Amino acid sequence: MKKKSLGVNALLNGLRSALNLIFPLITFPYVSRVLSVDGMGIYNFSNTYVNYFVLIAGLGVATYAVREGAKYRDDKEQISEFASQIFTINMFSTLIAYILLIGSLLIFSNLRNYVTCILVFSLQLFFTTIGTEWLYTIYEEYQYITVRSIAFKIISIVLLFLLVHSPNDYLWYAAITVFASVGSNILNYIHAKSFCKIKLVKDTNWKYHLKPILIIFASAVAITLYVSSDTTILGLLKNDYAVGIYGVAVKIYTIVSGLISGLLVVTIPRLAMLIGKRKVREYNHVLQEVINSLSILGLPAAVGLVMLSQEVILIIAGKKYLNGTLSLQIITWALIFSNYSTIFNQCVLIPLKRESKALRNTVITGLINVGLNFIFIPLWSYDGTALSTVIAEFMVMFLNGWSGRDYIGPILKSRRTFKSMVDSIIGCMGIVVVCILLKIGIPSLILRTALSVVLSVIMYGAILVFLKNEIALEYLDKVTNRLKGH
Structure with missing residues (x-):
């Protein structure tokens, strides 16, 4: 297999992450003016509701598949067998997610107004599974993924302006959102045959695969719950205004964080492959490059956003959200901690099969974050929520770093890493x-x-x-x- 350039992959994945984040920024100002408030409410609720079932369908398969599959990528027969087993497990979890989703629609009568929109969004479950994007990550095919993503985002924007014209066009908007997100996955499934043969199989080694997959899934659920808890608790203890102000700060923070992590996560399959093949020296070298690159990228991004927080809010959201300036300045410091935490988790703990420790760290952090929210929100409202997020991200970074200290410690103590931090x-x-x-x-x-x-x-x-x-x-x-x- 031809060795891919990590630098080029980082650039391409950063571009793709930027597109995924910029797309809503282009579409949202238009649809928020065209659609009715009720229509936007149905759209937002349906999208959020289906995302829980997308999480169930995903089951943590993608993260596990990249870790385990990277060591087989040079053997077409082995990767075909592995990919087919993972695909079978993923299809089974998708079926369970659909059964639970349809069951909930039949049981809860207050969901009737949302049924059609929920069913439109539910197409994401199937198309995400057949897209097998984890296979493209294993083979570091970021050029294909990026080009495909750009093409479908452009088509989606054109469709948006052609089809969404009246307050009741929220179903068209939902369909276009799904198309932009997972429409290209049919091409993924067809193109995947150039890497290996992927199909449903009977002889899946459930016992071997299921335990680590479920641990990774539990960690993903814990992350989702503790990330969502900030806004939920803020809404319960304060009001919609506080949630709206905090939401803008989080949106901006998420964009910048996504750009940085998009540049770094391309190293995950390479690191998984190296540790899977016991190439420890090469693994340590690449890991040090990743950590040093984060030192060079993370701090200036945080400092720049703090200095320009007022300007960014004015440009993206307008004057009525200026009260969120301090929240954005506070939460921006979580950029540094969250990206280090991601590297420690995805590049060290997961490749080294320490996902149970990652789960433990996430649960501990989640409980601390919820507790801090109940203390800080009554005192400082949305600024308190931002502060609790920063503390939580620092905690999970520290815990993940401690869990992988045998690999991370020597790198952080090295002269080269220290110089990179001082230079930054x-x-x-x-x-x-x-x-x-x-x-x-x-x-x-x-x-x-x-x-x-x-x-x-x-x-x-x-x-x-x-x-x-x-x-x-x-x-x-x-x-x-x-x-x-x-």
Whole structure:
């Protein structure tokens, strides 16, 4: 198998993550004006409701499949057998999810107004399963995934403007959302044959696969519950206004966090393959590159967002959401902790088959987060919710790091990692100076924000190069060689 470039994969996956996050930002302002409030309510409720069943259908299969399948990817016969077994388990979990979904629609009469929209969204269950995107992650086929994603997002935007014109067109909007999200998965299933033969099989080794899959699934459920609990508790203890203000801060935080994690998660199949083949030295080398890259990317993203939080809220949401500025500034620091936690979890604990420890850490953090919300929200409302999120993300980062300390510890203590962190801190001072000077000198909101981003990137990169940071010099060499046509 031809070795893929981690740098190119990171760029492609970052682009795909950006598209997935930008798509709602393009569509939402349009549909919120065209659709009625009731229509948007039906759409939002149905989407949220079906997502719980999407979680059941997924069952944690994707994460497990990438970890286990990466070591078989060079053997077509072995990967075909493995992929077929995983696909069979996934189809079975999807069937269970559909039975539970239909059962709930028959039992709960208050869901009758949502039935049609829920059934439209439920197509995601089947198409996500047959899409076998985990197979493309195993083979690091990010170019195919990204090109396909761009094409379907563009088609979806065109369909949106063609079909959604009146307050009652929420079903069209739901169908287009599904098409944008999973419509291309039919192509995935057909194209998957170029990697291996994938089919339903009778001789699935349920005993071997099911325990780790269920542990990963339980961890995913715990994450979903503790992430959702913030907004739920805020709504119970305060009001819709508080939830709306906090929701904007979370939306912006999620966009930036998704961009950073999208650049880093491409290393997961490579690390899983290396540890699966007992190539510990190579594994440690790649893991150190990932952690050092996060040191270089995470802190400047957080500092930049803190400095531009007011401008970003004004551009994305408008003046009526400015009360969320402090919440955004607080929750932004969770960027650093959450991405380190993701790396420790997905790149260390899962490949090393320590998913039970990851589950334990998530449950502990979830309980602490819920408790902190009940303490902080009465005191500081949505700002308290943001603070509890930061503390929770720090806790889960610490616990995941401690669970993988035999691999993570030597890397964090290394001179190279320490230098990357120091270089990043010094570089961030340059970002602060740039943003402050532009706030003083440029009154135009859009121009000030654009210049702040561009000049901050240039200033930060220049400082890293001046400090002879290895990662910055490596990227500079790549850019220089590309420009020279090498």
